[in-house]
Amino acid sequence: MRVLLVEDDPTLRAQLRTGLEEAGYVVDEADNGRDAHHLGAGGDFDAVILDLGLPVLDGISVLKRWRGAGSTLPVLILTARDSWHEKVAGIDAGADDYLAKPFHMEELLARLRALIRRAQGLASPLLQCGPLTLDTRSSRVTLNGQPVTLTSHEYRLLAYLMHRPGTVVSRSELTEHLYAQDFDRDSNTIEVFVGRLRRKLPAETIETVRGMGYKLVAPP
Ligand code: CA
Numbered sequence: 726m727r728v729l730l731v732e733d734d735p736t737l738r739a740q741l742r743t744g745l746e747e748a749g750y751v752v753d754e755a756d757n758g759r760d761a762h763h764l765g766a767g768g769d770f771d772a773v774i775l776d777l778g779l780p781v782l783d784g785i786s787v788l789k790r791w792r793g794a795g796s797t798l799p800v801l802i803l804t805a806r807d808s809w810h811e812k813v814a815g816i817d818a819g820a821d822d823y824l825a826k827p828f829h830m831e832e833l834l835a836r837l838r839a840l841i842r843r844a845q846g847l848a849s850p851l852l853q854c855g856p857l858t859l860d861t862r863s864s865r866v867t868l869n870g871q872p873v874t875l876t877s878h879e880y881r882l883l884a885y886l887m888h889r890p891g892t893v894v895s896r897s898e899l900t901e902h903l904y905a906q907d908f909d910r911d912s913n914t915i916e917v918f919v920g921r922l923r924r925k926l927p928a929e930t931i932e933t934v935r936g937m938g939y940k941l942v943a944p945p
Contacts, residue, residue, distance in 0.1 A: 726771040726841060726885065727902045730754045731761040731787070732803065733779050741774065744830040749864070749881050750837075751905050758782025765791055765798060769901055771841050772799040774833070775820070777811055785818050792819035799840040801833070838862070845888045852887040855943030857930065859887045868944075873925055878903075882918050886931065886941040895938035 728750045732738040738754060745752050753768065755761040758779040765773055765787070777784035788800060802820040804811040812823050821843075822836050838850060838861050852859040856869045864880055866873045875883065881903050886894060896915045904914075919931055919939060927944035934940050 726881070727751045727753065727769070728837070729761070729765055729768065729770045729773040731756075731758075731765075731774065731779065731784070732776040733757060734776075740830075741833070744834070748834050749877055749884075751903065756780075758784065758787045762787045762790055766794060766796070769898075770798060771902060772801065772837055772844070774801050774803065774837070776803045777815060778805065785814055788815065788818040788820060797844075799844045801836055801840055803828075835862075841888065847888065852884075854887055854890050854930070854941055855945070857887075857926065857944060859884060868926060875922070875925065878918055879922050879925070882915070883922055883926075886939065890941045890943075893934045893937050893940045898938070
């Protein structure tokens, strides 16, 4: 999952980036409202973490511009402590959720997971596809109740597909959402991970849709 992190405080931004990357997210960042607006309008993100107090252009204005342009990006705003009017203004501007500073990384990650799930119309943190279950809280996968051991790359690929069961996902979309810019974006990489997943799961779980990409189907 690819996240846009917008925060002008360098210390907090570095802490958040580390926490997000450890949780398996690919992170793009901005430290001012103008860059944030530009990145969010052009990029394909699974969610945005948006601080409201930003230089150049404030967070509320950034959010209003995205929403005004029809963007449905899931947005979690970061508000100053005890600032109830910021929360109200943020939600009215189109934020999906908010978190007041200071906060625990665990809470931010839980809210982010919920935001990404709800954007795909999924209510439960436990994603199910036939006998296959993926717990987004613990990053555990089971098949018929038996644990399946996956590497972090394999897990991220499977989690992305399990958020979109039955939908064809292209290789370029997977590359965009699963790997940082500096990752070796060789087109074969996705195929290698799909091949590994097929050996660990019933092979028919990940269907190749010729010329288009991959689709998750419920294994028998
Ligand atoms: Ca700030």
